[in-house]
Amino acid sequence: MEAIIAAENLTRRFGTFTAVDDVTLQIQKGDIFGFLGPNGSGKTTLIRMLCGLLEPSSGRATVLGFDTARESEQVKRHIGYMSQKFSLYTDLTVLENLRFYAGVYGLPREQRTQRIDQVIDVVGIGDYRRRLAGQLSGGWKQRLALACALVHQPQLMFLDEPTAGIDPVARRDLWNLLFDLAGQGVTFFVTTHYMDEAERCSHVGYIYFSKLMVHGSPHELKQLPEVTPPDTVRLQVKCQNLVGAMQTLVALNDVRDVTIFGDSLHVLAETGADARLSDALHRAGYGPTEVAPISPTLEDVFVTLTRMHAGGNHV
Amino acid sequence: MFRGLESIIYKEIIHVLRDRTALLLMLLIPGIQLTIFGYAIDLDVKNVPTVVWNLDGRAESRTLLDAFRNTGTFDFVGTAHSEEDLLGRIVRGDAQVGIKIPPDYTDNLLLGRHTAIQVLIDGSNSTVAMQALNVSNALALRRSIDIINQTIETTQPPVEARPRILFNPDMRTANFMVPGLVGIIMQMITMFLTAFAVVRERENGALEQLMVTPVSRFGLMLGKLIPYAVIGVFETVTVLLLMRFVFGVPIAGNLVLLAFFSIIFLFTALGLGLLISTFAENQVQAVQMAIPIVLPSVLLSGFVFPQESMPYPIYLIAQVIPATYFIHILRGIILRGATFIDLWPSGLILAVMGLAVFIVSTLRFHKTVS
Numbered sequence: 214m215e216a217i218i219a220a221e222n223l224t225r226r227f228g229t230f231t232a233v234d235d236v237t238l239q240i241q242k243g244d245i246f247g248f249l250g251p252n253g254s255g256k257t258t259l260i261r262m263l264c265g266l267l268e269p270s271s272g273r274a275t276v277l278g279f280d281t282a283r284e285s286e287q288v289k290r291h292i293g294y295m296s297q298k299f300s301l302y303t304d305l306t307v308l309e310n311l312r313f314y315a316g317v318y319g320l321p322r323e324q325r326t327q328r329i330d331q332v333i334d335v336v337g338i339g340d341y342r343r344r345l346a347g348q349l350s351g352g353w354k355q356r357l358a359l360a361c362a363l364v365h366q367p368q369l370m371f372l373d374e375p376t377a378g379i380d381p382v383a384r385r386d387l388w389n390l391l392f393d394l395a396g397q398g399v400t401f402f403v404t405t406h407y408m409d410e411a412e413r414c415s416h417v418g419y420i421y422f423s424k425l426m427v428h429g430s431p432h433e434l435k436q437l438p439e440v441t442p443p444d445t446v447r448l449q450v451k452c453q454n455l456v457g458a459m460q461t462l463v464a465l466n467d468v469r470d471v472t473i474f475g476d477s478l479h480v481l482a483e484t485g486a487d488a489r490l491s492d493a494l495h496r497a498g499y500g501p502t503e504v505a506p507i508s509p510t511l512e513d514v515f516v517t518l519t520r521m522h523a524g525g526n527h528v
Numbered sequence: 529m530f531r532g533l534e535s536i537i538y539k540e541i542i543h544v545l546r547d548r549t550a551l552l553l554m555l556l557i558p559g560i561q562l563t564i565f566g567y568a569i570d571l572d573v574k575n576v577p578t579v580v581w582n583l584d585g586r587a588e589s590r591t592l593l594d595a596f597r598n599t600g601t602f603d604f605v606g607t608a609h610s611e612e613d614l615l616g617r618i619v620r621g622d623a624q625v626g627i628k629i630p631p632d633y634t635d636n637l638l639l640g641r642h643t644a645i646q647v648l649i650d651g652s653n654s655t656v657a658m659q660a661l662n663v664s665n666a667l668a669l670r671r672s673i674d675i676i677n678q679t680i681e682t683t684q685p686p687v688e689a690r691p692r693i694l695f696n697p698d699m700r701t702a703n704f705m706v707p708g709l710v711g712i713i714m715q716m717i718t719m720f721l722t723a724f725a726v727v728r729e730r731e732n733g734a735l736e737q738l739m740v741t742p743v744s745r746f747g748l749m750l751g752k753l754i755p756y757a758v759i760g761v762f763e764t765v766t767v768l769l770l771m772r773f774v775f776g777v778p779i780a781g782n783l784v785l786l787a788f789f790s791i792i793f794l795f796t797a798l799g800l801g802l803l804i805s806t807f808a809e810n811q812v813q814a815v816q817m818a819i820p821i822v823l824p825s826v827l828l829s830g831f832v833f834p835q836e837s838m839p840y841p842i843y844l845i846a847q848v849i850p851a852t853y854f855i856h857i858l859r860g861i862i863l864r865g866a867t868f869i870d871l872w873p874s875g876l877i878l879a880v881m882g883l884a885v886f887i888v889s890t891l892r893f894h895k896t897v898s
Contacts, residue, residue: 316535
């Protein structure tokens with residue numbers, strides 16, 4: 214099966230700065246691809262190239278079989294795009310915004326009303342039809358933006374940080390909506406900063422300093438040998454005074470990495486170091502302790518890979 | 529080619545109608561500007577403050593001063609009592625003209641001898657000075673002829689020019705300036721309408737969203753232009769009505785012809801706004817970029833200074849300014865009753881300019897970011 218998105222050595226430079234460096238990536242139909250990375254690492258630049266908004270400096274990409282540089286108009290006709298900033302017309306009502314996009318996407322006049330009603334149902338914004346877009350709350354604004362991007366029934370949607378700045382309930386609702394749509398065969402390319410969102414994606418990619426560090430399903434990434442090298446183990450440690458305990462553990466020879474994680478510490482240590490960890494913590498007065506092996510979270514994966522890349526000596 | 533045109537127009541109309549304040553301003557500002565500037569720009573020189581130092585004081589001198597006053601050009605604001613006083617008042621700006629009549633003025637006239645009065649004119653405002661000079665000379669000449677006529681028995685001076693001024697017989701400044709002002713104001717206001725319409729959308733990010741749709745560049749640009757052309761038509765009608773009924777400038781020519789050429793001009797001016805919008809990232813930049821167009825439009829279009837007396841390179845610059853042609857057309861139709869046959873070359877140049885500007889703006893507009 215041909216990939217919906219296929220990027221080969223995609224690179225974009227702005228002057229001497231390389232914003233996206235040699236990215237090769239394939240995304241299959243029906244995937245929810247979560248794209249993560251710190252601010253300024255190249256997420257938006259990559260999305261813009263894939264949407265045909267920005268020409269690559271080198272390399273190429275096809276989206277839905279169209280070359281993004283040479284056939285950008287074809288790409289634009291078949292994708293939906295939600296930019297980072299809410300960019301619909303605040304002085305138009307919900308319905309007017311939808312009518313506008315239905316027209317711009319060239320929906321036949323006789324189908325417009327019906328299709329608009331459909332997307333209104335899908336995102337559930339029916340109660341606000343006549344409200345000015347500027348008067349909607351953050352979550353509803355994003356739903357409207359999603360509805361506008363869906364109006365022409367795209368097979369592929371690019372969402373650039375769709376949940377930035379909206380409350381947790383609206384965030385969860387929006388994701389449930391994405392799953393519903395994915396179930397109907399829409400492929401999603403979503404950037405996010407939230408690890409819990411990344412965990413829900415079928416595939417994730419992590420970009421750091423313009424380079425795509427890894428991509429794959431969350432499960433695959435957690436199994437990566439770089440993340441948990443042979444003869445090491447990931448442990449969850451519960452004890453008193455997490456900050457003090459972290460300093461104690463970092464000083465130990467067989468501990469490679471410690472991160473505070475809620476009410477516990479996540480430790481990457483050499484196999485069989487469990488007992489020495491507990492001893493050290495008891496001696497430092499942070500007991501009683503509870504040490505249990507865990508599998509890495511996506512955050513562990515990205516933190517480890519980032520440190521590795523940055524030349525850190527923790528691994 | 530025009531994909532999305534109708535949707536863009538739909539959306540722009542909603543923008544315009546929903547912002548009532550902006551709409552009201554758009555419709556009122558040209559009229560307000562025309563009214564203010566129309567009254568301010570008046571080259572008719574009247575009531576020039578004049579100070580008099582009459583050392584004679586007898587009947588002949590008073591007759592002469594009455595003659596000065598009766599021209600309407602001079603307004604006597606005071607009497608001086610010394611040479612320094614006379615000059616001082618002009619230096620201070622209390623008066624722009626000083627008239628000194630010598631003590632032997634009446635004596636000399638009665639004895640049939642030559643006599644001279646002194647007229648000091650402040651040359652710092654050349655228009656006023658020129659008028660004061662001409663009127664003074666004409667008065668002295670008139671007075672001389674009258675006196676000569678009394679001594680040698682003729683009734684008519686031997687040579688007389690009989691000028692006849694066509695089209696604006698009273699030489700009212702308003703008739704000349706207000707149509708020009710209409711052209712200038714329309715050029716400035718309409719240009720900003722489209723420039724802001726596009727740049728505002730770039731600023732708030734909506735343009736990026738639009739670039740990822742199949743909307744065509746021509747559809748987008750024309751969709752931005754048409755609604756504002758309608759507003760431009762309203763504005764033009766407003767300022768022409770004000771010109772006709774507030775400033776009393778009669779329209780000698782055909783109204784349909786005036787409308788026809790005005791629409792061509794609006795297209796060109798709105799196109800210029802679109803061109804600016806392809807360079808400007810935000811509204812401040814748009815204003816900065818408009819200034820190099822606005823100033824030459826005011827100063828070089830023939831609105832104030834006659835283009836015929838400009839040095840050749842500057843004359844050439846003046847020929848690429850749309851307002852030049854529109855003012856030519858406005859004055860032609862309004863003052864001289866010119867017809868299509870007289871004005872089509874200007875109209876054609878405007879149309880070609882407009883088309884060129886529109887096409888260049890559209891091609892410069894890319895559906896990509898950089």
